[in-house]
Amino acid sequence: xxxxxxxxxxxxxxxxxxxxxxxxxxxxxxxxxxxxxxxxxxxxxxxxxxxxxxxxxxxxxxxxxxxxxxxxxxxxxxxxxxxxxxxxxxxxxxxxxxxxxxxxxxxxxxxxxxxxxxxxxxxxxxxxxxxxxxxxxxxxxxxxxxxxxxxxxxxxxxxxxxx
Amino acid sequence: xxxxxxxxxxxxxxxxxxxxxxxxxxxxxxxxxxxxxxxxxxxxxxxxxxxxxxxxxxxxxxxxxxxxxxxxxxxxxxxxxxxxxxxxxxxxxxxxxxxxxxxxxxxxxxxxxxxxxxxxxxxxxxxxxxxxxxxxxxxxxxxxxxxxxxxxxxxxxxxxxxx
DNA sequence: CTTATGTCAGGGTCACTGAAATCG
DNA sequence: CCGATTTCAGTGCCCCTGACATAA
Numbered sequence: 001x002x003x004x005x006x007x008x009x010x011x012x013x014x015x016x017x018x019x020x021x022x023x024x025x026x027x028x029x030x031x032x033x034x035x036x037x038x039x040x041x042x043x044x045x046x047x048x049x050x051x052x053x054x055x056x057x058x059x060x061x062x063x064x065x066x067x068x069x070x071x072x073x074x075x076x077x078x079x080x081x082x083x084x085x086x087x088x089x090x091x092x093x094x095x096x097x098x099x100x101x102x103x104x105x106x107x108x109x110x111x112x113x114x115x116x117x118x119x120x121x122x123x124x125x126x127x128x129x130x131x132x133x134x135x136x137x138x139x140x141x142x143x144x145x146x147x148x149x150x151x152x153x154x155x156x157x158x159x160x161x162x163x
Numbered sequence: 164x165x166x167x168x169x170x171x172x173x174x175x176x177x178x179x180x181x182x183x184x185x186x187x188x189x190x191x192x193x194x195x196x197x198x199x200x201x202x203x204x205x206x207x208x209x210x211x212x213x214x215x216x217x218x219x220x221x222x223x224x225x226x227x228x229x230x231x232x233x234x235x236x237x238x239x240x241x242x243x244x245x246x247x248x249x250x251x252x253x254x255x256x257x258x259x260x261x262x263x264x265x266x267x268x269x270x271x272x273x274x275x276x277x278x279x280x281x282x283x284x285x286x287x288x289x290x291x292x293x294x295x296x297x298x299x300x301x302x303x304x305x306x307x308x309x310x311x312x313x314x315x316x317x318x319x320x321x322x323x324x325x326x
Numbered sequence: 327c328t329t330a331t332g333t334c335a336g337g338g339t340c341a342c343t344g345a346a347a348t349c350g
Numbered sequence: 351c352c353g354a355t356t357t358c359a360g361t362g363c364c365c366c367t368g369a370c371a372t373a374a
Contacts, residue, residue: 004326007317008242015228020291024309025299029202031316033217034244036199038323039192041365044339053339054196065178074355079171081197086341088357093339110349110355128183136188140322145315146187152308153194154170159303160201163167204341207363216363236332249365251333256363273331273373330374338366343359350354 009034042137050127051097055082057131059090060099060124063116070115072105081162099123172197205300213290214260218245220294222253223262223287226279233278235268244325262286 013027020026043054052060062079063069071079077087091114094100099120105111116124138146157163176190183189206217215223225242226232234242240250254277257263262283268274279287301309320326 004241007320007326008244009313009317009320012224012228016224020295022295022299024306024313025301025304026294028301028304028309028312028316029206029299030221031313031320032195032199032202034325035316035319036195037244037365038320038325039195042323043192055340058193061175061179065175072355078167081171081200083341083343084356085343085358089340092357105355108350108355110347112356131189132183132185136185136192138188138191138319140318141188141191141315143187145318146191148311149191149315150172150187150194152304152312153191153198154172155303155308156198156301157170157172157194157201160205160300162197162201163170200341218364237330245364246366247332248334248367252364268331271331271374273371275332328374331372332370333372334368334370336367339364341363342361345360346356346358348355348357350352 039137042134043131046130046134046137047127050123050130051099052123052127055080056090056094056099057124057127059087059094059114060116060120061128063100063114064121064124068115069121070103070113072108072111072113074111076114094120097123202300205297206294209293209297210290213286213293214262215286215290218243219253219257219262220287220290222250222257222277223279223283224291226263226277227284227287231278232284233266233276235271235274235276237274239277257283260286 009027009030012030013023016026017023040054047053047057058080059076062076063071073084073087073091076091077084080087091100091102095102099117100114101117103113103115105113141149172190172193175193176186179189180186203217210216210220221243222239225239226234236247236250236254240247254263254265258265262280263277264280266276266278268276304312
C-alpha cells in the first residue's frame with residue numbers, strides 16, 4: 001500500500017545493532033507480527049463475501065472435520081486455543097449467519113454442542129475454494145519455504161506449551 | 164496452558180489433505196497466526212509492568228532511533244505500517260504515560276511531532292532489557308532459525324508491497 | 327480551491343477478567 | 351459443597367471508515 005523504498009524492519013535492526021542485543025530475535029518477532037497482520041487482512045478480504053472471518057472459518061473447518069459435525073464448546077476452545085468466552089461469541093456469530101446450530105449435549109445437561117448446518121458446509125466449501133485460489137495469501141513462498149516456516153514455528157508453539 | 168497431546172495444526176493438516184488442496188499453505192498460515200498470538204501474549208506480559216504494549220513499544224523504539232527523538236505522526240504511521248487514527252491513539256496513550264510529548268512542527272503548522280521524553284527513554288531501556296532477557300519469546304529457536312524466519316517472511320512482506 | 331495532516335466519533339473483531347447460573 | 355461448563359457484563363486493544371477543522 002504505502003511502498004517504502006526500504007525495509008523498515010531491516011532498517012530498525014541496523015540501528016538496533018549499535019545499541020542492544022538480541023537483534024535476530026527482535027527482527028524475527030517483528031516480522032511475525034507484520035506477516036500476521038498482512039495475512040489476516042488478505043484472508044479476511046477473501047472471506048468477507050462469505051460472511052466469515054478467519055477465526056470463524058477455522059471453527060467451521062474444525063466442525064467439518066469432526067466425526068458427527070458437532071463438538072462441545074469446550075472442545076472447540078481447546079482445539080482452537082481460544083478462551084471459552086471467545087468460543088461463545090464465535091459460535092453465536094456463526095449461528096446468526098445460519099452456519100451453525102446449538103444442540104443439547106446428549107449426556108451432559110449443562111453442555112451445548114455446536115453443529116454445522118448444510119448452509120455452513122456449503123460456506124466452508126466455497127470459502128475454501130476461494131482461499132486455495134488465493135494460495136492463502138502465501139503465493140510468494142515456495143513449497144519448501146512453507147514447510148520450513150511450519151517446522152520453525154512448531155518449535156515455537158511447542159516451547160509455549162501448545163501441545 | 165492447555166497442553167494437548169498432539170499438534171492441532173498438524174492434525175488439521177492431516178484431515179485437510181484428504182479433501183482439499185494447498186495443505187502446506189494452510190498449515191503455514193495457521194502457524195503464523197498462532198505464533199503471533201503466542202508471541203503477543205508473552206511480550207505484552209513482559210511489557211505490562213512498564214505500562215506498554217508491543218505496539219507502543221515499537222513506537223517508542225522508533226522515536227529512540229530518530230535523529231532528534233521526534234517524528235511527525237504521518238511518518239510514524241508510515242514506518243510502523245499502521246493507520247493514521249491508530250497512530251493518533253497510540254501516541255495519546257504514550258502521552259498519558261508520560262513517555263511522549265506533542266510539539267508543534269517547526270515548519271508545518273498543521274502537523275505535530277511526537278517527541279520521546281526522558282521518562283520514555285528510560286522506559287525503553289528497561290523494557291528492552293526485560294525483552295532481551297526473555298529473548299523476545301523466541302528462546303526455542305536457534306540463530307539460524309531466526310534468520311531463516313526473517314528471510315522467508317521478508318518475501319511475504321515484499322510480495323504484499325510493504326517495501 | 328485543492329490537497330495534506332491530524333483529530334474525533336463510531337463500528338467491528340478479538341482477548342481477557344469476574345460474576346453468575348446450571349448441572350455432575 | 352466442590353468443580354466443570356457456559357454465558358453475560360465490562361474492559362482493553364487494535365484496525366478501519368467517514369466526517370471535520372486546519373493549514374500548505
